[in-house]
Every structure is written in C-alpha cells, then in structure tokens.
Amino acid sequence: MGRFVYADNAATTRISDSVFQAMVPFLTEKYGNASSLYGLGRDSRRAIEAAREKTAKALGAEPREIYFTSCGSESDNWAIKSTALAMAQKGKKHIITTVFEHHAVLHTCQALERQGFEVTYLPVEPNGVVDIEKVKEAVRPDTALVTIMYANNEIGTIQPIPEIGALCQEKGVLFHTDAVQAVGAVPIDVKAQNIDLLSLSAHKFHGPKGIGALYIRKGLVIPNLVDGGGQERGRRAGTENNAYIVGLGTAIETACASIEEKNTRVSAMRDKLIAQLLQIPHTRLNGDPIKRLPGNVNISFEGVEGESLLLMLDSRGICGSSGSACTSGSLDPSHVLLALGLKHETAHGSLRLSLSGENTMEDVDYILEQLPPIVQRLRDMSPVWEKMMKEEQN
C-alpha cells in the first residue's frame, strides 16, 4: 500500500473526528427546531447559541455580531452586495478591492459593476501583498466599501489588515475582509483590526462544508440576505442548520485554541518543503516567504505543465493543486499568479501544496521523495523545457 498525503487543505479540509462527533446528535436524536419552545427545540437553540459564542470569541467579536450562512461565498455576496445597496442610498457607489481576490468577491464586484457601481481593482506587489499606499490613494469621497482578503487562497500571502482597517476607519469607509483562508490559521481580532464585516467558512478549518458565517459589526445596518422568519435576528431567515452550526463552532474553537503550537509545527513543515523544492533548478516561490499562511507552499517549476504534475502526484497518493485550469476548459492560468507578473508558461507550471495541523513531517518527507523525480521526468518529456535549455546554452 502506498502512502496517502492530503496537501490540498486550502481547497477543503477533512472534518475532524471531534467535530463529527459533536455534530452527530443533531443529525439524529436532537432534531428539534430551534424556534420551538419544548425541550427538544431548546436543546437546538442552546447548541446554536453556544456555537455563536465560540465563533465570536475566536474573532474578538460579540455573539450578536455573528450570522450563520451557508458558506464563505454566501457571506462574501451578502457583505458586499448589501453594503453596496445601503451605501448607494447615500450616494456612495465606489468599491475598492484587489485583482487577486477569490471569485466569490471578484464576480460579486463585477455583478455590481453591471448595476452601475464603480469598482477599483488594486494591483498587488510582486510578493503578493497589497501596498497600503495604493489603498490610500484609491479612496474617494464616494467610496462605500473596501473589500480586501485577509490571506490569499493560492499563494497564502497575508495582507496588512490592521493598517487597512485603520485607514478605512480614518476615512469613514466600511471594510470587509474575506478571511476564509485566515480563520483558524492566524489570530484575528475584528475590534483591534477595525474590521466591519468578515467572512468565514467552516470547511477550511476541519469543519463541514456548506456552513459559514458573516461577522457584521453591531450598529451597521445593511439589507437582509433572506427575508422570512426571525432566524439570525431576522437578517438571514430559514430554519437553522443546527448540526452544521455546531460543527462550525467546535471546529473554530479547536482551530483557534491551539493556534500558536499548531503554527510552529505547520510552518516548520512548510519551510522544509519550500527550502528543499527551491533546490530544484528553475523554480520560484510564489508569494512572500514571511507574510504567508503557515501551511501554504506555492512553487512554479519552469518547463512543467501543472495538470500533468497533479496527475502524477495523484498516482503516488499525493493531493495538491495547480495554478493551471486546463481541465475546466480554460487555458487561462490563475488570475492570482498572473497578478504577480508571472508569464503564462510559468503560471501553468505551478503547484500549491497546502498543509494543515493534521499533516506530519513524514508527509513532507514523502512529498520530497516523490516530487523531484516527477518534475525531472516531466521536463525530460517537455519540448518547452528542451527549448529553454537550448537557449540557455547559446
């Protein structure tokens, strides 16, 4: 039996055993509607409110500032579209974001552009970090919202969130951050960092898929996401998904409780992978080496096609991801890698390995044993590589 190494935790994570165990009763005997008055309903209500408290605590927020949603994408849509709508009534129809956001943010901004909003897409620096000066220059009197991700999902770069928060507060502009990659991976304090709205998703920190949350600073009035019953303070109606909310609460509490110990361990694995993979000639690390999520490795291998690399890794039991999207029918490489200024060929030959607290140094050693010969083999078969090597000799 070959080894199995899951190194695609930025795409999704395994539901941890403790999270699953916490969810089970609410999928079986504790099925009461949280709005019902009898004991079975009250059990659900109590569990939901406990999960809300855990979520609030993890962010430095108050429980009443936490709204459960069905995913990170939903939270992003709600935060951006509703803020835009509310601020448009005050004549503010300008939004600032960046070119390398997740599509849940980018496509939302594009949808708003079609409805008459104006969006500034800030560039990112070659290291994958946004320059605070450029944010400052982009703010206008009619700016409604700044939405900048906490940490990038492909290259793991961590943005200057406290600085952006302070700037927005000074300018009287609302600040939303897509923190889907950051929650459970880096310490967050929405009050100290002046964040008005923050999106998160449970399946990125060992919780279940299909459950997320939006933090909305108290006092901030934006249109409801779903009108209906009184759930989520009437702002996102629909009978609560109690089992999944409990899963989110347990997952966020666990992820944040051990954040420092976990990060020391995970970043040591990351740094070993990066150091060793950069020993392979004609490779580059994408994204800042320091301002980086503890589990993110993103390397470009010249002369290698990302899809082939993934398939060969899969045949050795290793799950990763690449900046190339050929299988989705598009030849365009990742918008994130292009935003760093990478050439198309280089972006196509990139590999993201994303680690979590469940990975071990043995996983890293296995990857380091399998990956370099695969890169060599693909290069040996590659006409692009052959051409590169010839040009180098001349």
Ligand SMILES: *Cc1c(COP(=O)(O)O)cnc(C)c1O
């Ligand atoms: C995964 C992810 C999302 C989407 O979250 P879902 O829960 O899958 O909708 C949004 N933003 C970022 C940065 C992500 O990594």
